[in-house]
Amino acid sequence: MLELPILGLLNEEPLHGYELKKRLDATLGSLAGVSYGSLYPALARLQKAAAIEEAGGAPGGGSPMPPTGSIGGEAAAARLRRHLRPSARRRKEYRITERGRELLRELLEADSGADDDRDFALKLAFCRYLEPEARIDLFERRRARLTERLARVRRALRPGRGDRYTRSLIEHDDETTRGHLEWIEELIAAEREARAGAAASRGASTQHEGRAST
Amino acid sequence: MLELPILGLLNEEPLHGYELKKRLDATLGSLAGVSYGSLYPALARLQKAAAIEEAGGAPGGGSPMPPTGSIGGEAAAARLRRHLRPSARRRKEYRITERGRELLRELLEADSGADDDRDFALKLAFCRYLEPEARIDLFERRRARLTERLARVRRALRPGRGDRYTRSLIEHDDETTRGHLEWIEELIAAEREARAGAAASRGASTQHEGRAST
DNA sequence: GTCATCATGTAAGCCGTTACATGATTGC
């Protein structure tokens, strides 16, 4: 499901497919490497579902389709004046819709039931768009999954099962899983602290608020 | 590619599909969870490629198709005597062929070029069938991949990129990758030691040190 | 005789990939 990272990126600013892929590859690295062959169909699906729309008219505040590269503003304007026939090959900038934001939240909150590292990493990368409560839920579900995984690994670790390579693999898996668990515990603790802090400052005098929401 | 684990398991003993799946699920856990919908076609493919064959005739030393469960030997023999029409639904035990052993080695030695944890784990689980040299090659390729990955992760770690969740994710990824690297270093060291030990014991009688080749 | 389990398979569909085809823009 690359819907999630697409919506996540578009939730920050409108982008066109090509640029989207570059960001997906760059900022999310191995987490969400996408090929055009799956990106464009995904965009088409999302548009059909009204989760995104082409930002053709008057966007929230951006200039109309500034090019990616180093082209000067003058040249771009001239080009636009000369010929702006909407050939199918001009780039299409997409903007997230209200429905898209809903979908993003749904995707972030969805519990696939699977124990998938990639899935969690992807959600984490965009969990800032969740409310604190939902974020803690996400983290705690992850912790539960990791706990199950650790139990499974330990079961496989039993007596003399497997050769020494397999045994080493399982031992390392055990260690890695424990590392994941420690990490998620830290995330949960930090989240609880942040929530407590926010509650405290709200209670104090509606002072300052630390959490960015948009 | 579940060809590798199938051949790996069959390289130890002949098995039929159902039993194969159970072992795949049990001994390799999340590493190679398979559904029947992919297992049976895979077996058919492997048989067509002459990598495995039905163990119908005279196996290396096993009794003809002993059942999985707790059925007594007498009852089984009686059943076989009564009716052994080869209906399509009787179980089919597969045995690896010489070609299959070649294929297994090829799959273990193949360098997909991808940086895939699962792929390596699967190879490790059956790398005992490789010669020491090839095994060290496998480990060193893995180390190279992990080193590249670490560099990539560190590049993403740069300045103030991303929100705190993404940053935490990357930091944790860095830590995990370092853990993988330490582990693979240990594996390589152990492998070199084992090779040296083998060479030494050969040298004790032959008075000459050479590279282990078989 | 019937239920749970063992056992083998097929069909439809999903989601991704690579390879290919096409067109627009810009720098030189």
Add this chain to the structure above:
DNA sequence: GCAATCATGTAACGGCTTACATGATGAC
């Protein structure tokens, strides 16, 4: 004007999943 890159798409294919269909065996 020509190559490099930007940009959007389509086609074919691969491998895995779920759901379904079928039949054999053993326990009771």
